[in-house]
Amino acid sequence: MASPHFKEYITMEEKKDKKQGDETPGYKKIDILGDIYYTSFTQKFENRKPWVQPNSREIITLIPGTVKEILVKEGDRVEANQKIMVLEAMKMMNSINAPMSGSIKSVKVNVGDCLPKGTVMIEFE
Amino acid sequence: MKKREEVQLGGGEKAIEKQQAMGKMTARNRINALLDSGSFQEYDMFVQHEARDFDMAKKVLHGDGVVIGTGTISGQPVCIFAQDFTVAGGSLGLMHSRKIVKIMEHALKMKVPLIGINDSGGARIQEGVNSLAGYGEIFFRNTLSSGVIPQISVILGPCAGGAVYSPALTDFVFVVENISKMFITGPEVIKTVLGEEISMEDLGGARVHSEITGNAHFYAVNEPECFDQIKKLLSLIPANNYRKAVKSNPRPPKASYRIGEIVPDDPSLPYDVRDVVRAVTDNSDFFEIQQKWASNLVIGFGRMNGETCGFVCNQPLVLAGVLDVDSSDKAARFIRFCDAFNIPIITFVDLPGYLPGVDQEHAGVIRHGAKILYAYSEATVPKLTVILRKAYGGGYIAMGSRHLRADFVFAWPTAEVAVMGPEGAANIIFRKEIMESSNPDETRRQKVQEYKEKFANPYVAASRGYIDSVIEPEETRNILLHAIEVSVEKDVSLPRKKHGIPPF
Numbered sequence: 001m002a003s004p005h006f007k008e009y010i011t012m013e014e015k016k017d018k019k020q021g022d023e024t025p026g027y028k029k030i031d032i033l034g035d036i037y038y039t040s041f042t043q044k045f046e047n048r049k050p051w052v053q054p055n056s057r058e059i060i061t062l063i064p065g066t067v068k069e070i071l072v073k074e075g076d077r078v079e080a081n082q083k084i085m086v087l088e089a090m091k092m093m094n095s096i097n098a099p100m101s102g103s104i105k106s107v108k109v110n111v112g113d114c115l116p117k118g119t120v121m122i123e124f125e
Numbered sequence: 126m127k128k129r130e131e132v133q134l135g136g137g138e139k140a141i142e143k144q145q146a147m148g149k150m151t152a153r154n155r156i157n158a159l160l161d162s163g164s165f166q167e168y169d170m171f172v173q174h175e176a177r178d179f180d181m182a183k184k185v186l187h188g189d190g191v192v193i194g195t196g197t198i199s200g201q202p203v204c205i206f207a208q209d210f211t212v213a214g215g216s217l218g219l220m221h222s223r224k225i226v227k228i229m230e231h232a233l234k235m236k237v238p239l240i241g242i243n244d245s246g247g248a249r250i251q252e253g254v255n256s257l258a259g260y261g262e263i264f265f266r267n268t269l270s271s272g273v274i275p276q277i278s279v280i281l282g283p284c285a286g287g288a289v290y291s292p293a294l295t296d297f298v299f300v301v302e303n304i305s306k307m308f309i310t311g312p313e314v315i316k317t318v319l320g321e322e323i324s325m326e327d328l329g330g331a332r333v334h335s336e337i338t339g340n341a342h343f344y345a346v347n348e349p350e351c352f353d354q355i356k357k358l359l360s361l362i363p364a365n366n367y368r369k370a371v372k373s374n375p376r377p378p379k380a381s382y383r384i385g386e387i388v389p390d391d392p393s394l395p396y397d398v399r400d401v402v403r404a405v406t407d408n409s410d411f412f413e414i415q416q417k418w419a420s421n422l423v424i425g426f427g428r429m430n431g432e433t434c435g436f437v438c439n440q441p442l443v444l445a446g447v448l449d450v451d452s453s454d455k456a457a458r459f460i461r462f463c464d465a466f467n468i469p470i471i472t473f474v475d476l477p478g479y480l481p482g483v484d485q486e487h488a489g490v491i492r493h494g495a496k497i498l499y500a501y502s503e504a505t506v507p508k509l510t511v512i513l514r515k516a517y518g519g520g521y522i523a524m525g526s527r528h529l530r531a532d533f534v535f536a537w538p539t540a541e542v543a544v545m546g547p548e549g550a551a552n553i554i555f556r557k558e559i560m561e562s563s564n565p566d567e568t569r570r571q572k573v574q575e576y577k578e579k580f581a582n583p584y585v586a587a588s589r590g591y592i593d594s595v596i597e598p599e600e601t602r603n604i605l606l607h608a609i610e611v612s613v614e615k616d617v618s619l620p621r622k623k624h625g626i627p628p629f
Binding site: 027030032033034035036037038039040041042043044045048049050051064090114116 | 318319320321336337392393394395419420421441442443444445446447451477478480481482483484487545546547548549552
């Protein structure tokens with residue numbers, strides 16, 4: 001059995017337990033270190049996004065910006081730190097450099113695109 | 126006399142009509158509504174700007190768009206400024222800022238509360254860097270005054286760009302539905318830069334700052350309600366850090382709050398901790414702060430035999446009352462306010478610990494959670510703690526424990542002071558026995574029960590002196606009153622230092 005420290009602690013579900021349900025209608029269940037509590041949730045808690053492993057083969061925007069230049073195309077081989085695009089953001093022409101050596105699998109944006117934070121721009125093989 | 130009347134019209138009748146059409150009062154009307162009738166004395170009414178660029182020389186801006194003065198609220202002196210949106214959109218130029226600075230310096234010198242009514246389109250672009258200088262001078266004085274006099278910001282219109290940082294540096298921010306708008310960059314900039322469309326209300330309206338950002342402390346549906354809240358707050362806090370809040374006549378709590386019947390014995394069941402507060406405070410009055418933000422922790426003022434106390438309580442009704450990033454921040458800032466202004470702190474504890482989750486860890490719950498430890502440890506006002514039910518793990522330490530120098534720690538018989546909840550603890554301590562058992566579920570059940578009986582009570586902690594007494598819920602008010610009474614002359618000081626370095 002895995003130590004409870006390493007399992008996913010929080011389980012969220014509407015109360016189903018009949019007996020408890022009669023005493024505390026409308027409350028939600030929260031599991032903290034194996035103990036169950038009946039409570040209500042905040043909007044922030046309900047809307048929180050589950051964490052996903054970032055894909056290191058994708059180049060994503062860390063700030064919102066506009067694509068000014070794309071210096072590579074599909075199939076190109078690039079060296080680590082090679083400049084591959086220019087993203088204008090916060091009044092700066094930011095050069096985007098290859099984080100690793102490899103070949104370009106796809107270019108997902110065009111010059112002139114206005115991108116929100118977190119957009120995938122280029123994918124590596 | 127004629128000249129005075131002209132100035133008092135601010136931007137003129139048309140601009141006043143426009144202001145009223147937006148559902149807003151004028152600057153002088155606001156001041157008169159807030160202060161005791163007839164008590165307002167205005168200064169610098171005839172101040173004029175000296176800007177000459179961009180045709181500014183031709184423009185007459187009455188009072189340079191801000192009204193400053195002194196007056197009283199319930200007989201207590203205050204300093205006040207109110208930006209006048211009818212004059213050049215309340216924009217802040219050099220003379221405008223000098224007037225604000227003048228009244229701020231007066232407030233600090235005379236040790237009286239400062240109230241700032243913000244209603245401004247932002248920096249006066251035509252005055253360039255002078256306008257920026259003006260903001261900087263205001264922020265500097267907000268910082269110097271912090272902890273010396275209470276500073277109150279009232280957002281009654283736009284407050285955008287750099288202007289937001291004066292309210293952010295003050296102690297309490299009041300907002301009003303549909304009127305208050307606060308943001309660093311407005312919807313238009315966001316649209317051009319990011320392509321995201323959002324309304325002013327959704328970006329930085331009163332509700333957003335009361336429920337999502339935590340920037341605002343009090344929310345009202347209209348300006349008169351907002352002014353009543355300000356008066357109520359000022360009646361509960363002292364004029365400066367040398368004084369104590371003015372006492373009121375002692376009154377018992379209302380009989381309808383039966384303290385023994387609020388908290389369920391079963392630690393998994395929720396209740397509203399504010400009922401426990403109302404069961405002990407004078408007349409069952411509780412003036413809650415930041416009601417809708419981080420509501421898993423409740424803060425606010427109540428009176429105990431006439432004396433203002435600050436209450437910090439876990440709220441089992443929301444997220445089981447856990448501590449998290451926002452609630453730690455909320456508690457820490459409130460504790461520091463109480464400490465700065467000689468207000469005893471009463472803590473009601475009932476929490477399962479810190480909120481687990483990747484989002485919390487990555488949002489820096491370590492750094493933010495540390496603020497609450499810092500604030501309690503540093504506070505030298507009387508600190509009284511009552512453990513109502515659960516006090517587990519790091520949460521037990523953080524919530525005004527003996528170890529952070531609480532003066533008195535009481536616990537109800539329902540208190541469970543332990544390193545963690547029975548399920549979690551039994552699963553770790555008896556892991557081997559449970560794993561090797563032929564009936565693991567039954568063994569776990571037994572072990573959980575065993576742990577509950579041994580540790581889910583206040584007596585282990587009491588046997589070490591971490592809890593001073595185990596008390597019945599019905600005794601709580603009288604015991605707290607006694608504790609406050611014997612703490613009146615409390616005098617402890619921190620090691621000599623310029624200032625501490627809290628994990629902001």
